[in-house]
Amino acid sequence: MSAVSDSSxxxxxxxxEFGSAAELYHAAEHVRDSGFKKWDVHTPFPVHGIDHAxxxxxxxxxxVVLCGGVTGFALALILQFGTQVLLYPTxxxxxxxxxxxxxxxxxxxxxxxxxxSGFATLFGLLIFMQLPRWNHPLFNSEFFKKCTDDGFLLVxxxxxxxxxxxxxxxxxxxxxxxxxxxxxx
Amino acid sequence: xxxxxTAAGYKVHPSEEEGVAREKLVENNRSxxxxxxxxxxIVENPQPKLWWCLFIPAVLLFCCEVFTLVYLVxxxxxxxxxxxPVAWGWAIVNFVFWIGxxxxxxxxSAILFLTRQKWRTSVNRASEAMTIFAVMxxxxxxxxxxxxxxxxxxxxxxxxxxxxxxxxxxxxxWDVFAVSTYFTISVIFWYIGLIPDLATLRDRAKNKxxxxxxxxxxxxxxxxxxxxxxxxxxxxxxxxxxTPLVLSVHSVVxxxxxxxxxxxxxxxxxxxxxxxxxxxxxxxxxxxxxxxxRKIYGLExxxxxxxxxxxTKIILLTGTIVGYAYIMELFIAYYGANKYEADAFHIRIxxxxxxxxxxxxxxxNVLIPQLFWSRKLRHNLWVVFIVVNFVNAGMWFERFVIIPxxxxxxxxxxxxxxxxxxxxxxxxxxxxxxxxxMFLLLFLRFLPVIAIGEVKGILPQSDPHYPEWEAMRKxxxxxxxx
Numbered sequence: 001m002s003a004v005s006d007s008s009x010x011x012x013x014x015x016x017e018f019g020s021a022a023e024l025y026h027a028a029e030h031v032r033d034s035g036f037k038k039w040d041v042h043t044p045f046p047v048h049g050i051d052h053a054x055x056x057x058x059x060x061x062x063x064v065v066l067c068g069g070v071t072g073f074a075l076a077l078i079l080q081f082g083t084q085v086l087l088y089p090t091x092x093x094x095x096x097x098x099x100x101x102x103x104x105x106x107x108x109x110x111x112x113x114x115x116x117s118g119f120a121t122l123f124g125l126l127i128f129m130q131l132p133r134w135n136h137p138l139f140n141s142e143f144f145k146k147c148t149d150d151g152f153l154l155v156x157x158x159x160x161x162x163x164x165x166x167x168x169x170x171x172x173x174x175x176x177x178x179x180x181x182x183x184x185x
Numbered sequence: 186x187x188x189x190x191t192a193a194g195y196k197v198h199p200s201e202e203e204g205v206a207r208e209k210l211v212e213n214n215r216s217x218x219x220x221x222x223x224x225x226x227i228v229e230n231p232q233p234k235l236w237w238c239l240f241i242p243a244v245l246l247f248c249c250e251v252f253t254l255v256y257l258v259x260x261x262x263x264x265x266x267x268x269x270p271v272a273w274g275w276a277i278v279n280f281v282f283w284i285g286x287x288x289x290x291x292x293x294s295a296i297l298f299l300t301r302q303k304w305r306t307s308v309n310r311a312s313e314a315m316t317i318f319a320v321m322x323x324x325x326x327x328x329x330x331x332x333x334x335x336x337x338x339x340x341x342x343x344x345x346x347x348x349x350x351x352x353x354x355x356x357x358x359w360d361v362f363a364v365s366t367y368f369t370i371s372v373i374f375w376y377i378g379l380i381p382d383l384a385t386l387r388d389r390a391k392n393k394x395x396x397x398x399x400x401x402x403x404x405x406x407x408x409x410x411x412x413x414x415x416x417x418x419x420x421x422x423x424x425x426x427x428t429p430l431v432l433s434v435h436s437v438v439x440x441x442x443x444x445x446x447x448x449x450x451x452x453x454x455x456x457x458x459x460x461x462x463x464x465x466x467x468x469x470x471x472x473x474x475x476x477x478x479r480k481i482y483g484l485e486x487x488x489x490x491x492x493x494x495x496x497t498k499i500i501l502l503t504g505t506i507v508g509y510a511y512i513m514e515l516f517i518a519y520y521g522a523n524k525y526e527a528d529a530f531h532i533r534i535x536x537x538x539x540x541x542x543x544x545x546x547x548x549x550n551v552l553i554p555q556l557f558w559s560r561k562l563r564h565n566l567w568v569v570f571i572v573v574n575f576v577n578a579g580m581w582f583e584r585f586v587i588i589p590x591x592x593x594x595x596x597x598x599x600x601x602x603x604x605x606x607x608x609x610x611x612x613x614x615x616x617x618x619x620x621x622x623m624f625l626l627l628f629l630r631f632l633p634v635i636a637i638g639e640v641k642g643i644l645p646q647s648d649p650h651y652p653e654w655e656a657m658r659k660x661x662x663x664x665x666x667x
Contacts, residue, residue: 025649044217044385045642046413047649054410059418065426079342083350095354107359107437111366114430118370118423122377125419129412132404139405145388147408148381150217150641 012137012185013157016177021047024152028053030175038160042147061124068120069113076112080105137185212486217641224635227482240626246619253613262332264609271589271604276326278584279614283323289467290316295427306639307487312471313375318624320368322617356440363437374423380406381638435459448529449591458510465503466580468496469573476570501557508551532594539590546586549579
């Protein structure tokens with residue numbers, strides 16, 4: 001037990017490199033099954049199906065986007081009915097200003113729904129990813145830069161309750177990691 | 186034969202191997218790091234001389250555009266050739282022309298994503314950039330067409346001291362919303378797609394300024410799968426949002442005409458016809474740009490003949506749809522028993538002052554692209570380049586044929602008129618090409634022209650089950666030879 005408290009202030013975690021997407025995929029299954037929680041894989045592209053290998057579920061960003069879309073739709077309704085029917089009715093183009101006007105309001109209803117959904121996607125994504133975050137302990141490692149080129153990296157953080165300095169390193173070697181590096185925060 | 190299908194590029198599923206082997210999407214068995222360094226190299230290495238040979242004229246043309254705009258604002262819209270009855274001249278023609286070009290980018294990034302067309306990955310980044318720059322060029326025209334540019338904020342529904350609100354029943358206001366939404370969503374889509382590639386550039390950056398700049402815009406991307414899973418969802422959602430959006434934008438643009446009562450404009454065929462035309466013209470512009478980029482920067486392994494072949498087929502398809510629309514318009518004018526409509530088309534194609542524009546349009550858009558029925562011609566890059574430039578020109582003629590021709594000859598001969606563009610309009614149009622090229626060249630200089638991460642994702646070895654398939658394939662091959 002002492003191994004955890006001794007060094008975890010310094011050590012952020014281990015970066016382990018795997019040879020290919022396939023090796024990383026199987027390694028992720030092992031890490032998942034060993035019960036680690038504070039870990040992640042870092043890849044140059046999204047590896048198909050690795051969410052399952054990591055035990056992650058569906059991303060609920062879609063719910064945020066739905067809320068954004070509903071907001072945009074409601075805003076367009078208020079904007080158009082409020083201004084055209086309540087505040088400033090202009091009876092032009094042979095189009096009345098009452099419920100029968102609705103078809104003329106469709107384009108703006110549609111556009112604002114899409115616009116607000118788009119903004120919800122962008123900002124929801126940033127919140128879900130907790131980005132922007134320009135400083136991160138992983139950036140201290142030169143080796144970590146490989147993950148935006150051709151590296152398939154697996155990172156186990158020292159704050160994981162199952163993390164033990166020696167055993168975790170052995171475990172990573174066991175599941176087929178090539179290069180293993182310690183990162184300090 | 187088996188070797189050809191196992192080489193890199195296309196994920197060969199064992200069940201497909203017996204059928205026709207698909208062409209590879211990345212040639213020559215390139216590795217992940219080769220893709221990174223080839224695409225990033227364009228940004229990191231000094232640009233070829235040709236870049237400067239194009240950039241300097243582009244900036245000069247952009248200056249011409251700025252000059253004509255200043256001249257326009259300081260003198261008045263009378264410097265354009267617009268008159269009564271032709272209030273919509275080149276300004277609106279060019280607006281529709283540019284906005285149409287944008288559509289190919291969104292089609293590639295959104296619709297081909299939803300339909301899982303893997304070949305989109307090599308061309309989507311540049312096409313999306315083209316979309317954004319084309320919409321920027323388009324936006325100039327309606328903004329200045331309002332006459333008093335400083336009053337353009339009246340388009341926005343903001344409470345003002347006159348207590349007057351915009352007329353939301355007007356197609357022109359729909360257009361404002363459609364185009365600005367389209368631009369915003371295109372920028373968001375493009376930027377989200379860029380984040381992982383900006384991180385790649387950040388990690389490769391040698392000097393401090395580029396490290397800071399790319400690092401800032403990469404938002405601290407770490408390629409973590411806990412990010413990727415949200416990122417992929419975001420990408421899917423944006424594709425799903427952009428798909429109806431791109432179809433709606435040119436439909437709304439066509440409403441500007443179709444909801445009016447001018448003969449020649451007042452037709453229900455306009456929305457689909459405009460969308461097909463936009464995709465047609467957009468793909469022509471994508472090819473116009475991608476063919477030289479591919480050659481100059483040595484991207485033949487990433488933008489393969491397969492990509493070009495697919496795009497020429499889309500041009501052939503949409504060009505034929507456009508041709509159908511042209512003929513259907515004529516047929517309805519004849520068959521519809523509306524004498525004004527019949528007259529409008531008689532003037533358009535036979536007796537009017539602009540009939541040669543119609544012939545140019547028909548030849549460029551319908552006849553010349555039929556060359557693409559031949560596989561041999563589709564694979565001759567010079568033929569492709571020449572044909573797509575005819576299409577670019579043809580699509581401009583189409584907008585001219587639709588817009589000024591119809592209003593120059595409406596119901597009463599007493600209100601007929603004639604329109605020709607002045608030097609200001611001509612210089613401004615050339616200037617927007619300068620602006621478009623300038624932004625495009627800056628994009629080539631500073632941002633990855635190919636979506637690095639996405640191309641890596643379609644390599645066969647990127648599939649986590651690749652070794653298992655490889656083993657199965659090997660086993661079968663041994664079985665065959667035995």
